Amino acid sequence: MNSDNLPQAECAIIGGVGVFKPEKDALQMISTPFGEVEAFFVEEKGIKLAIIPRHLVNGKHIPPHRINYRANIKAVEKIGVKRIIATNSVGSMKNHPLGSFFVPNDFIDFTKMRPSTFFDNETVHIDMSEPYCPQLRAALLHSLSKNTLPFSQGTYICTEGPRFETKSEVKMLSQFGDVVGMTGFPEVVLAKELQLCYASICTITNPACGLNCGKLTSDEVVEIVESTKEKLFRVILDSIGILDPQRNCNCKNSKENAII
Numbered sequence: 001m002n003s004d005n006l007p008q009a010e011c012a013i014i015g016g017v018g019v020f021k022p023e024k025d026a027l028q029m030i031s032t033p034f035g036e037v038e039a040f041f042v043e044e045k046g047i048k049l050a051i052i053p054r055h056l057v058n059g060k061h062i063p064p065h066r067i068n069y070r071a072n073i074k075a076v077e078k079i080g081v082k083r084i085i086a087t088n089s090v091g092s093m094k095n096h097p098l099g100s101f102f103v104p105n106d107f108i109d110f111t112k113m114r115p116s117t118f119f120d121n122e123t124v125h126i127d128m129s130e131p132y133c134p135q136l137r138a139a140l141l142h143s144l145s146k147n148t149l150p151f152s153q154g155t156y157i158c159t160e161g162p163r164f165e166t167k168s169e170v171k172m173l174s175q176f177g178d179v180v181g182m183t184g185f186p187e188v189v190l191a192k193e194l195q196l197c198y199a200s201i202c203t204i205t206n207p208a209c210g211l212n213c214g215k216l217t218s219d220e221v222v223e224i225v226e227s228t229k230e231k232l233f234r235v236i237l238d239s240i241g242i243l244d245p246q247r248n249c250n251c252k253n254s255k256e257n258a259i260i
């Protein structure tokens with residue numbers, strides 16, 4: 001059950017508006033202490049989804065460093081949904097094929113100025129030894145294999161943006177991680193703080209700047225996103241379809257022993 005008589009959903013998708021193309025009349029406003037959030041409630045192949053367009057508010061495109069991450073995650077909690085699948089576009093630092101998929105198993109935070117916790121007035125140290133939900137990750141990996149789509153796993157590095165990285169930055173970051181993006185953090189942490197399950201499926205849209213590329217443009221990124229969205233649609237729905245309705249992971253206990 002959720003408050004405010006909002007529609008029910010089995011899973012929240014953060015991002016993915018281009019993938020699911022929800023109709024305008026599916027839009028609902030969810031109010032949170034951090035601001036209002038737009039969510040589309042849709043049903044695809046019998047699966048009820050709440051789609052939160054990370055970048056869109058009132059039809060306006062919000063840059064990565066200005067996204068209201070806390071409001072988006074709080075909205076998921078408010079509608080009573082326990083599972084989140086995020087979609088992200090990333091640059092490869094390890095020569096992944098463009099248009100292939102990437103399922104992070106860890107992250108490194110290189111952002112600088114985003115509010116990244118719900119706990120400003122109490123001391124809570126959330127464990128990050130397994131940031132992404134193992135049950136959701138397993139479902140995504142299984143669906144990618146089943147659909148014979150190219151994919152890899154590894155460490156997601158989040159930068160502040162909105163600019164792309166310099167060549168020297170990519171040279172440094174590639175020592176630490178596999179892909180680089182601007183929207184994966186702090187969502188993963190905020191979800192964990194609210195004991196929600198969270199996993200991400202990233203699309204490799206470009207080589208990180210300085211690696212096999214001249215000038216990196218947003219158009220190239222959009223082109224790859226367009227060409228992969230149907231596959232992404234299939235993988236996400238298949239993943240949710242094979243999930244045990246019971247959460248068999250430890251995400252629901254993430255606050256245990258974390259509060260001082």
Ligand SMILES: [Zn+2]
Nearest residue numbers: 133197249251
């Ligand atoms: Zn979980």
